[in-house]
Amino acid sequence: DIQMTQSPSSLSASVGDRVSIPCQASQDISNFLNWYQKKPGRAPKLLIYDASNLATGVPLRFSGSGSGTYFNFTISSLQPEDLATYFCQQYHDLPITFGLGTRLEIK
Amino acid sequence: QVQLVQSGAEMKKPGASVKVSCKASGYTLTGYYLHWVRQAPGQGFEWMGWLNPNSGATNYAQNFQGRVTMTSDTSINTAYMELRRLTSDDTAIYYCARVEAILGWFDPWGQGTQVTVSS
Numbered sequence: 115d116i117q118m119t120q121s122p123s124s125l126s127a128s129v130g131d132r133v134s135i136p137c138q139a140s141q142d143i144s145n146f147l148n149w150y151q152k153k154p155g156r157a158p159k160l161l162i163y164d165a166s167n168l169a170t171g172v173p174l175r176f177s178g179s180g181s182g183t184y185f186n187f188t189i190s191s192l193q194p195e196d197l198a199t200y201f202c203q204q205y206h207d208l209p210i211t212f213g214l215g216t217r218l219e220i221k
Numbered sequence: 222q223v224q225l226v227q228s229g230a231e232m233k234k235p236g237a238s239v240k241v242s243c244k245a246s247g248y249t250l251t252g253y254y255l256h257w258v259r260q261a262p263g264q265g266f267e268w269m270g271w272l273n274p275n276s277g278a279t280n281y282a283q284n285f286q287g288r289v290t291m292t293s294d295t296s297i298n299t300a301y302m303e304l305r306r307l308t309s310d311d312t313a314i315y316y317c318a319r320v321e322a323i324l325g326w327f328d329p330w331g332q333g334t335q336v337t338v339s340s
Contacts, residue, residue: 163326205324210268
């Protein structure tokens with residue numbers, strides 16, 4: 115199985131900060147990598163698909179980059195409503211696997 | 222709008238089975254693949270398998286082979302996931318999610334169904 119590593123497990127930043135969250139795959143997954151936002155009690159929401167494509171209706175402050183084994187998710191200017199856990203998912207191979215997520219806290 | 226609405230929370234005894242439903246609205250179930258994912262308390266997401274509602278074809282994760290069945294009733298635009306021989310390790314929130322092709326991104330997700338297994 116492809117292991118998806120997200121570190122750190124939590125991150126604290128201030129409103130307006132630029133925040134980057136990394137995700138590393140245990141083997142080359144090309145660009146078959148998606149990013150989601152999870153808020154407590156709510157369903158996960160797709161933010162970025164295929165490493166760098168913004169999902170419909172997602173604010174432009176969110177972006178993704180990377181290919182192969184190393185990926186980055188960035189919020190260009192952190193907003194209070196971005197308090198959530200962000201996790202990556204690969205679909206290069208079955209089984210589909212997920213990172214454990216990075217919990218973003220607002221200072 | 223496109224939406225997946227799941228059935229309510231379930232409480233089951235060890236050894237029992239649970240069947241979770243996932244009703245699609247805003248689109249025709251047969252036009253997309255339907256995946257199931259779960260998240261146990263304090264754990265990451267775990268992929269369970271996919272269903273092609275158009276053909277009935279399925280692909281289950283090895284961890285669930287022989288214990289899970291994914292089906293659909295296209296007349297009511299609803300998919301189902303049945304998990305048998307439950308143990309406390311199956312306590313989790315179960316999600317259905319739509320995918321355009323066999324593999325891809327999950328969008329949207331259902332709201333989740335809490336399944337608790339306890340004696």
